[in-house]
Amino acid sequence: MKRVSIVEVAKQAGVSVSTVSLVLRQKGKISAATIARVHEAMSALGYVHNVAAANLRANTSNLIGLIVPDFSDSFAVKVMASIVQELERQHYMVFLRQPQDEGDALERCLLSFKQQGVAGVIYLASDVTAALLPEKIRRCPLPLVVVSQSLQQDGCNLVMRDNRQAASQATRYLIERGHRNIAYIGGTENDRIRQQRLLGFSSALAQYGMTLRETLTPACAESTQAASLVTRHLLENNNTITALLCHSPNAMIGSISAIYQVGRTPGKDVFLTQQVALLGFEDMLHVNLTSPSFTYVSSASEETGRQAAALILRKLSEPDLPPQRITLSGQLVVRESA
Template sequence: MSKGRVTVIDIAHAAGVSKSTVSLVLQGSSLVNEATRAKVNVVIRELGYVYNRGAANLRQAKSKIVGIVVNDLTNSFFAELAVGVDMVVQSAGYVQFLSNTGESVDRQREVVASMREHGISGLIVSPARGTEAADFKPLTNAGIPVVIVVRNIPGAKVSSLVSDNFAGASAAVEHLAGLGHRRIAFMGGFANTAVFAERLGGYREALAKAEIAFDDDLVVATAPSRAGGVEAVGRAMLLAHKPTAAVCFNDAVAFGVCDGLRARRLEPGVDFAVVGFDDVIEAESAVPALTTISVDPQGMGRRAAQLLLKQVNSGKVEAEAIVSAVRLVVRQSSGAGLDTTARRAVS
């Protein structure tokens, strides 16, 4: 405990919570559950803390800071997205505060509260799983512009920038079907997310157009990570009727699928066709180079930053919804250069 004036840090330490949680309690935020609120208030009374609202308001004055919160910084897609954001905000005289939630809604609430304490001018966020529209209400009520990227949250009343997930997955299936594949799996991704639903929808429609029957066994939901890709291909190879190709939820999953194939002495692009989704920097230099749906992560970051700064500069929080186009980039991992004899070997 510090000597002299009691601080928010003292309260957080005594109550066993984070500084951001104490700040939310002091602000009367609805994001804190009643049990935690009661515990913090007991400590506040015991320590005799006095909330200096005037000083708090000064701290919350708008600064030249833009917050960016992502759900999985271990995925290089989000690192590239952040670089794109930084290109724009830096040239506009802003500093970027970057935070990773690791798919935790509680952590997301804490970091956003902390960013608000630093007086962010606006927020770009790829929401953690389980995020609800109500989570953005304190920001919109305070007039802080928000741009949601990658995952949309219906009813959030904030701007959104997402890729055309349906069209991308559809193009991937069309490409593989055109190469003669009939057992095409959909690998990776959390099944309870909108992005998964959209990409699965495109996958299913393209199968129907190619007159390929949908097989639920070929949809293998796992974490959208490299480890998830390894798991997905392992599960798929246990099927009685194994797939010969896969549309992967993202490039991270695709790299994992390639790892899992090699562990089984199968060569991606020769024995099994792999298509990713994102087109991260490593996709082109991977061996084999990854066929993927290009989303242009840096470009998405730049566009999100431009959308945010437009609202910051205008002083108006007017929600815009943008769906960015995607394109198929054909490289070696899908076996597009193989002759029909090689393709028959995996059919």
């Protein structure tokens, strides 16, 4: 099949070749009627715009590399969807990669981005125990934006969750509802998200003249069984506990099991001593089919994606922009469990 040229489109639409070029690049002040006429001509002739070739000629690119190491992370998946949606709205395309490690696989990923001529890179950090980015990412020569749930020490363009604020907000809410014995369930000892949330937990308790008791903050492996075991042990030895902050969906599910095992029930009424309030840190849609529905502090995943997309585009238009740090706070969503 013969390839339709831009000259033929211009002739069909009755406009100049430069006008067709401006319409394709969405540049210049072209009337809506002319734009419609050009698009009608392209459709009638079957013209397909070769974006890659156009970018090569103009020495520009509308391709953004997106690295998502962990697709099992619900926060990362939601952020990814938001990034793609926002970049597509700005007429950019996404080249998605999932390297299997932070060494050779990540290096090959970055090399493929360079070979494909991507304009910039967004990296969704997944290691919640690391204080620094992988070396390959730190040395990335392309404009870079990092999205993280826990990173705090790298001097890069960074969009991250405010875990301390989330835990402080959740704790204040529980205290204001009358809870005085609150525990934090889950997360491993070296989990930086857990560490940051415990700082927020402690600071909120201090505002009300209360102190953090380490015996009420058991760490555990990231599984429902591990969370259930530590929660049951905690409740059996501290029958005055009336509320649990749950580190993750697994911690929430495990805690529910343990609550029933010790003869108590999930619920928000602090005056009914058999009830234990549960509060999580993200919208667990796959869990909220149960009763009660869970109260949580949102992860701000959609806004995180929008901010990351906006920041990489700003970095492309302002190459000398100093490193930006955007910290996003979640919103408390009150439901039945607390």
